Amino acid sequence: MKKIGVKVEALSKNFDDVKALKQVSIQIDKPGLYGLIGPNGAGKTTLLKCISSLLVPSEGDIHLNGDRVSPKNLAIRNKIGFLPEDSGLYDRLSAKEFLHVMAGMSGIPKDVRSNKVRDVVEYIGIDFPPSKIVKYLSTGQRRLLLLASIILHEPDIIILDESLSGLDPINRERISEIMRRLAKENIVIFSSHILSDIWRLCEKIYVLNDGSLIVEDNPDSILSRMTDDSFFVTSKINIEEVKDYLEKNKFVQEVSIQGERIIFRLKDFSKANQLVGEMLEKFEIVSFGPNIPDLDQIFTRLVDAS
Ligand SMILES: Nc1ncnc2c1ncn2[C@@H]1O[C@H](COP(=O)(O)OP(=O)(O)OP(=O)(O)O)[C@@H](O)[C@H]1O
Ligand SMILES: [Mg+2]
Structure with a gap:
């Protein structure tokens, strides 16, 4: 190579x-x-x-x-x-003429320009007519x-x-x-x-x-640097009730609401399954999972932290 x-x-x-x-x-x-x-x-x-x-x-x-x-x-x-x-x-040139001009400017000898243009058109997969005017x-x-x-x-x-x-x-x-x-x-x-x-x-x-x-x-x-070990949960019923339940749970810390999501962190990570089981019984849980920030949030956090 x-x-x-x-x-x-x-x-x-x-x-x-x-x-x-x-x-x-x-x-x-x-x-x-x-x-x-x-x-x-x-x-x-x-x-x-x-x-x-x-x-x-x-x-x-x-x-x-x-x-x-x-x-x-x-x-x-x-x-x-x-x-x-x-x-x-x-x-005002056609696509093909444009490529020929660019080939000339790149120093490609005249006798091989046509072949180069043909190869590159194929490599890129240009599928519009080469005679089409660049303006259009x-x-x-x-x-x-x-x-x-x-x-x-x-x-x-x-x-x-x-x-x-x-x-x-x-x-x-x-x-x-x-x-x-x-x-x-x-x-x-x-x-x-x-x-x-x-x-x-x-x-x-x-x-x-x-x-x-x-x-x-x-x-x-x-992504892993930006992801803490918090979880989110969404529910069909009043999320305040779920939040209240989580706040009172001894395995849970730092509960907050972000839009439709309740975000929380566990004191003991191994209790996640047990907690989900309990919540599924008590509330109409729609979704649950690790709270991974989206790319826009990651971008904003990186820029804000600098
Ligand atoms: N020729 C120039 N003369 C004066 N200032 C310039 C010139 N080119 C860039 N700048 C300034 O340099 C800084 C960086 O501009 P640059 O275009 O590199 O940013 P960028 O990250 O590409 O932004 P964008 O995402 O908007 O394309 C800006 O403050 C811009 O105004
Ligand atoms: Mg730029």
Whole structure:
């Protein structure tokens, strides 16, 4: 397998007074899908553009496959495929012409361009006519075309800024599947506000807040760090009655109501089954289970704690 890697060391980027990135360090040394999340303005696009050598950092270093990224090292751009958050396509060209122009800009020799374009169209599964004018493509079609255009030169490191936003679930799955395929041999880093996509796709998640990297971990351990050993219960009858019952139970502590749910913690974890049995007899229990925060709650807690 080819040796690939992204190493970001103490990276800072200032736009005048705005400190968009503050001493961010990241090291990735094997193929896979890596997710970047964070509130609006956290610095995600800035970080992705610095890695893609489209922005020059104020401080710090970036190495791709061991080579230092610098404005002088233009060859390094060949290792990268960058899908921007918002991109002006050449609207008047046909999809096929657009791919040919992009192939030329990527330095692909003229005599192999047609083959490259054909291969990439097949790889991405572009199913609209190649003669269709870019201006008239739907959002999903444009995304597929853009994705095709940034992998024509077979980059090792693929950087996707919000590649799944604005798509319907079918197209999101379609693009996710292409990203998974690309990630078998390449490093794919992508940002998203769709937390469920980040959680299901990534082997590692990076959380940026206000320019700083606040979390770097895999989805399961973030989830287990955020999950305490509390339970929830919902009931058809007045939940105050259930709450009252739990508060009086000697095995229970910290009872609270969150919306339709009663949240509680057990002093003795081994009494969970016994307690459920008793509650099922006494009340019309609708659901019961471990109180796992949803992804939005996890995101908010991570950001608030930083
Ligand atoms: N070219 C620029 N000039 C001045 N400020 C900029 C520039 N680009 C980004 N910024 C600022 O840097 C900060 C980080 O912006 P960035 O676009 O990286 O955030 P983001 O995490 O991608 O946000 P979003 O989720 O909204 O896309 C923001 O305060 C933004 O206003
Ligand atoms: Mg952005």
